[in-house]
Amino acid sequence: MKSKIFVALDVDTEAQALEIVEDLHGLDACFKIGKQLFTSAGPDLVRKIVGMGEDVFLDLKYHDIPNTVAKAGLAAAALGVRIFNVHASGGRKMMEAVRNEMDKLANPPMVLAVTVLTSMGDNDLREVGVDVPARDQVARLAKLAQECGMDGVVASPLEIELIRETCGKDFKILTPGIRPAFAAVNDQKRIATPAEALRKGADFLVIGRPITAAENRREAFLKILEECKKW
Numbered sequence: 001m002k003s004k005i006f007v008a009l010d011v012d013t014e015a016q017a018l019e020i021v022e023d024l025h026g027l028d029a030c031f032k033i034g035k036q037l038f039t040s041a042g043p044d045l046v047r048k049i050v051g052m053g054e055d056v057f058l059d060l061k062y063h064d065i066p067n068t069v070a071k072a073g074l075a076a077a078a079l080g081v082r083i084f085n086v087h088a089s090g091g092r093k094m095m096e097a098v099r100n101e102m103d104k105l106a107n108p109p110m111v112l113a114v115t116v117l118t119s120m121g122d123n124d125l126r127e128v129g130v131d132v133p134a135r136d137q138v139a140r141l142a143k144l145a146q147e148c149g150m151d152g153v154v155a156s157p158l159e160i161e162l163i164r165e166t167c168g169k170d171f172k173i174l175t176p177g178i179r180p181a182f183a184a185v186n187d188q189k190r191i192a193t194p195a196e197a198l199r200k201g202a203d204f205l206v207i208g209r210p211i212t213a214a215e216n217r218r219e220a221f222l223k224i225l226e227e228c229k230k231w
């Protein structure tokens, strides 16, 4: 069983990404590959990291017509990733099409939904025609994602309790914005420590710079694992 921690590989090149993966090898870390690295290094790198025995979360936040997203999901599954994600605002038909395709697979990846990007405040939402507070929209989209068979959501630490209340205990919650007690906050604002996020009900944590920019990445990762035990 791998750890609950996904290390964000927010780098530009395959060489940089592999250096981080190799540094953490054997510690049961999992890895998140997002748009930056995927756009520059492509699916071969995903295959390579999966082939090294690592668990990968492909964070490409698919949002398109149902057929396109369902087929993209199948392509992600074929890469062997453990998790990929879609935007819940793509709607019921889109998410159901993904579920439908995943249900045909023997060992499908977990599919998570993004509700409202944490960069969007109430005013930003109003500008794109969403006239309810961000928290209400988060709860609404989390519920819809659950109805459509998504396995869980990506949520900020501040939304964990709201989603637990709305969607119950079996719905998975993956949380970025995590800062261990020993690390710099960087540009993150709505943050929690690993222990706080787990206490509130997060299932998985995404942590980037506190590990990737650390002088000793193995040490930083192990310190975070220790912090996780204290919840």
Ligand code: C5P
Pocket (backbone or CB within 6 Å): 008, 010, 034, 117, 118, 119, 156, 176, 177, 178, 186, 188, 206, 207, 208, 209, 210
């Ligand atoms: O380095 P850091 O720990 O801040 O990285 C967090 C990762 O989680 C980044 O890949 C970032 O894009 C992602 N993320 C986030 N906040 C969100 C959604 C995703 O920090 N609300």
